[in-house]
Amino acid sequence: MQLNDWLIMKQELLLVAIILGILVVWLWKEPSNEAWINGMNLVLFFNIIGGLWDFNYGTLFGESFLVTPLILAEKTILNLAVWIIALFSYDWCKKANNLPEFYLLLITSLLGMFLMLSSQNILLFFLGLEMSSLPLAAAAGFDFGRRHSPEAAMKLVISSAFSSALLLFGISWLYGLTGTLDFSGLITHIGHSPLSILAFLLILSGFAFKISAVPFHLWTADVYQGAPTAVTAFLSVVSKSAIFMVMIPVLYQTFEEQIDIWYPGLIILALASILIANFFAIKQLNLKRLLAFSSIAQVGFLLIALAAHTQEGATSVLFFLLIYLFSNLAAFGVVSVLSAQYGIEEISDLSGMYRTHPFLSWILTIALFSLAGIPPTAGFFGKFFLLLSGSSGGNYWVIGIAAANMVISLYYYLRVVKTIFLNQPVQSLPQHTLSFSVKFALLFCAVGIVLIGFFGFLYEHLFQLLTGIN
Amino acid sequence: MQHVPLLHILIVSTALFFIGMYGMFTRRNLITILMSLELMLNSVNINLAAFQRYLYPQQTDGIFLSLFIIIIAAAEAAIAIAIIIHLYRTYHSVDVEDASELKY
Numbered sequence: 001m002q003l004n005d006w007l008i009m010k011q012e013l014l015l016v017a018i019i020l021g022i023l024v025v026w027l028w029k030e031p032s033n034e035a036w037i038n039g040m041n042l043v044l045f046f047n048i049i050g051g052l053w054d055f056n057y058g059t060l061f062g063e064s065f066l067v068t069p070l071i072l073a074e075k076t077i078l079n080l081a082v083w084i085i086a087l088f089s090y091d092w093c094k095k096a097n098n099l100p101e102f103y104l105l106l107i108t109s110l111l112g113m114f115l116m117l118s119s120q121n122i123l124l125f126f127l128g129l130e131m132s133s134l135p136l137a138a139a140a141g142f143d144f145g146r147r148h149s150p151e152a153a154m155k156l157v158i159s160s161a162f163s164s165a166l167l168l169f170g171i172s173w174l175y176g177l178t179g180t181l182d183f184s185g186l187i188t189h190i191g192h193s194p195l196s197i198l199a200f201l202l203i204l205s206g207f208a209f210k211i212s213a214v215p216f217h218l219w220t221a222d223v224y225q226g227a228p229t230a231v232t233a234f235l236s237v238v239s240k241s242a243i244f245m246v247m248i249p250v251l252y253q254t255f256e257e258q259i260d261i262w263y264p265g266l267i268i269l270a271l272a273s274i275l276i277a278n279f280f281a282i283k284q285l286n287l288k289r290l291l292a293f294s295s296i297a298q299v300g301f302l303l304i305a306l307a308a309h310t311q312e313g314a315t316s317v318l319f320f321l322l323i324y325l326f327s328n329l330a331a332f333g334v335v336s337v338l339s340a341q342y343g344i345e346e347i348s349d350l351s352g353m354y355r356t357h358p359f360l361s362w363i364l365t366i367a368l369f370s371l372a373g374i375p376p377t378a379g380f381f382g383k384f385f386l387l388l389s390g391s392s393g394g395n396y397w398v399i400g401i402a403a404a405n406m407v408i409s410l411y412y413y414l415r416v417v418k419t420i421f422l423n424q425p426v427q428s429l430p431q432h433t434l435s436f437s438v439k440f441a442l443l444f445c446a447v448g449i450v451l452i453g454f455f456g457f458l459y460e461h462l463f464q465l466l467t468g469i470n
Numbered sequence: 471m472q473h474v475p476l477l478h479i480l481i482v483s484t485a486l487f488f489i490g491m492y493g494m495f496t497r498r499n500l501i502t503i504l505m506s507l508e509l510m511l512n513s514v515n516i517n518l519a520a521f522q523r524y525l526y527p528q529q530t531d532g533i534f535l536s537l538f539i540i541i542i543a544a545a546e547a548a549i550a551i552a553i554i555i556h557l558y559r560t561y562h563s564v565d566v567e568d569a570s571e572l573k574y
Contacts, residue, residue, distance in 0.1 A: 123535050130542045137549055141556055150557040151569045157550045158503060162494060164546075165510035168539060169487055172517035179526040181535060222572040 008058045008067050009118070011051040011075050015111040018043055019104060026100045037086075037093050040103050041437055044083040051076055064121035064182070070465040071117050074245045074318070081238045081325050082110055087441035088333035089230035091340035096228075102142055105135040106234055113242035122171055122181040125246075129167070132242065133160040133210070136235060140227035152226025156235075159209060159219040167206025173199035183254050190257060200258050204265055207250075210243045213303060214272040217296050221280075224292035229339055232288060233332035236295045241321045244302060248314045251306065252469050259309060266307035267398055273300030274405045281412045287335055287345050290412060291328070294371055297409060298324055301383060304390035304402055312392065315463045316385035323370065323382040323452055330367035330445035333438065334360050341432050347416055352425030359434070361420045363442045370449045372413040373406050378453035385459070479520040486513035500554045500564045504547060511543045 006013065021043070025031065031039070051072070059066050086093075086103070093099055112131025119125035137160060141153025175181060177196055178189035190196050205216065212220040224232045251262055274297050281293035302320060305313045337360060339345050354361040370379030383406065391399045434442075452458060486509055493506030515536040522532030554564055561568045 123531070123538060126535070127538060127542070130545070134542075134545060134549055137553065141553055144556075147560060148572055150553060150560050151572055153553045154500065154550075154557050154566075154569060155572075157546070157553055158494075158500075158507070161507050161546050161550065162510075164542075165487075165490070165507060165514070168511065168514040169517070171535075172514045172521070175518060175532055175535070176521035176525060179521075179529065179531075181531045226572050 004056065005058070005060060007054070007056040008060055009065065010053075010056065011072070011079070012111060012114050012118075014047050014050050015107055015114065018047060019107055019111070022100050022104055022107075033094050033096065033099050036099050036103070037090055037437075041083070041086055044079070044086050048076060048079045048083060051079055059120070061124075063184075064124050065115075065118050066120045067118055068465075070469075073462070073465055074117055075114050077322060077325065078110060078113060078238055078242060081241070081329065082106060082234070084325075084329050084333075084441050084445065085230055085233050085238075087437045087444075088329070089228075089233075089336050089340075090435050090437045091337055092228060092230060095340065096142070097144065102139065102230070105139040105142070106231075109133075109135040109139070109234070110238065113238070116242060116246055120183050122174075122183070122186075125183075126164075126168070126171070129210075130164060132239060133164070136160075136231065136239065139231045139234070140223055142231060143228045146226070146228075148226035149228070152223045155219045156223045156227075163206045163209030163216070166202050166209070170199045170202030170206065173202070183250070186254050187256070190255070192257060197258065197261055200255055200261060201265070204262060207243060207247055208269055211240050211247075211299050212296055213269040213299050214276045214296060217273070217277070220296060221284075221289045221292040224295075225286055225288045225345075229288070229332055229336035232291075233329055233336070236291070236332070237325050237328050240295070240299065241325065244306070244317060244321060247306065248317065248466075248469060252309065252314065263307050263309065263393070266303045267395065270300045270303035270307065271398065271401060273297060273303065274402055275300075278405050278408045278412075281409070284412070285346055285348065287347050287350070287416070290347065290416070291331055291335070294409070294413070295328065297405070298371070301386050301402060304398060305386040308389045308392050310389060310392055311463065311466055311469055312385075312389040314466045314469050315459060316382070316389045318462045318466070319459050320382035320386050322458070323378040323449070326445045326448035326452065327367050327370035327377075327379055330363050330442060330449060331371065333442050333445060334364040334367070337434065337438060342429055344429075347419055349427070350416065350419050351423035353420045353429065355425060356429050356431060359439075359442075363446050364420065365417050366446050366449055368413040368416055372410050374410075376450070376453075378449050378451070381453035476520060476524040479516065479524075483513040483516040483520070486510075486516065498565050498567055500550075500557070500566060503566070504550050504554070507550075508543060508547070511539055515539055 057067050096102060109132045112128045116125055116128030116132060119128055137153055137157035140156045141149045143149045173195055178186055209216040255262060277293045277296035281290055284290040284293060302317055305316045370377035373379045373383040387399050387402060490506045490509030494503055497503050518532040518536040557569055558564055
């Protein structure tokens with residue numbers, strides 16, 4: 001292989017270099033947490049820049065590793081999300097024990113996602129999937145002091161292992177059916193026998209577990225509540241986005257012939273996710289659990305557009321993932337600050353927070369408005385595109401139910417906003433000056449939420465990238 | 471020696487998979503749940519090895535995938551056992567019923 005060939009996988013190589021760098025620095029001398037945080041924030045920033053330096057596209061390793069402009073853009077989105085998470089978890093990181101391990105786990109997981117996104121072969125795909133989900137289980141139990149952390153980690157590792165077993169069982173039947181593990185080979189050999197449908201359904205349920213669509217969502221709220229907020233943000237934004245980005249080519253290209261199976265399947269998953277998540281979210285008292293159910297509902301909206309099987313559908317999924325990244329990270333950023341500084345995660349503890357913490361209150365409000373889909377924020381445009389492309393199949397009753405549920409979801413989002421702005425404070429939270437990196441991350445997210453909706457060219461650009469996806 | 475038909479092997483592996491799934495849903499001990507999980511993963515290995523041997527003897531894809539599955543199952547078990555030990559230190563039990571504080 002020549003140097004140019006290696007540059008095709010430079011985003012992965014950068015991550016490997018960062019992982020090795022962390023290990024070496026850790027062995028060589030033990031910097032303080034403060035030094036780690038500042039260093040890693042800088043390194044992750046240069047990781048984004050480095051990934052975008054000089055584009056190289058092509059295939060590697062006997063066509064099993066592919067980089068296209070689309071995959072490069074998707075990896076950049078994930079890189080950006082990890083950088084924002086590292087920025088806003090400043091307060092938590094400062095108190096954490098064994099902080100380098102936290103970065104190691106997250107970056108290893110990110111590397112697994114990159115391999116998964118680039119894979120053209122089921123072997124590499126499966127390796128990437130496992131590499132992305134196993135470190136997260138360890139990361140979910142990272143806070144040794146928290147009582148709930150081992151329970152969250154246990155639930156995550158058992159459910160992710162169960163979902164991989166389902167996925168693998170499906171893959172094994174698929175191998176028996178087609179005799180190949182290449183995605184390109186599967187397209188031609190897959191056929192339409194009952195066995196291929198069984199295999200496909202097993203694979204789909206494996207995916208549904210990872211994106212936590214109802215009825216495979218039972219682990220979500222518990223894991224989100226028990227894990228450290230930074231890990232929760234990673235789980236809800238980065239790993240879900242990665243699975244959606246993989247689902248687009250897998251459903252649209254590899255399993256294109258099975259569309260009469262996966263179209264109703266996705267619609268059922270989507271409607272169940274939206275309805276059940278909304279009804280459960282209404283009665284939540286914990287902010288992280290509320291955001292967990294809210295993220296399940298968002299998955300339902302994404303699945304509606306994914307089921308459309310058009311280029312517009314895929315584009316609006318990617319576009320919404322970008323918006324969802326900013327909105328959810330802003331919300332989790334505020335929760336992260338609150339839980340690290342004051343140890344509060346209950347909604348009732350936020351009463352009257354506006355009087356003492358106007359900045360955090362506004363950021364959380366903008367983020368919740370965007371998640372609810374209220375017009376000036378990007379969330380509205382994202383949901384609008386999702387439902388518009390989802391309606392192209394002509395199933396207007398699905399769109400109607402989804403739109404009605406957007407109204408229901410307003411109830412629980414606005415309840416939090418009301419608690420912040422209108423309720424009398426029960427306990428006065430002491431003032432606390434936010435560090436620069438947290439402030440920057442939250443402002444960055446807020447600006448993203450407000451502006452992305454007006455950046456039509458982003459949608460156009462993603463649309464261009466997705467040409468030929470179906 | 472008479473060959474075992476492919477169908478019999480597939481029946482065994484499918485039965486193993488669902489026995490594993492049944493074990494995961496009914497058992498309350500985390501170690502047993504982990505064992506059930508290994509049953510599920512190993513049934514996949516049997517499937518892959520059987521398909522490779524009977525249907526596609528000229529290829530190596532299936533065997534390679536099952537090798538990787540064995541390795542990943544080991545990694546999974548390592549992480550799961552570490553988490554179970556952590557859980558035991560917190561709750562003094564490896565029963566999932568005892569570790570169910572996170573719920574609404």
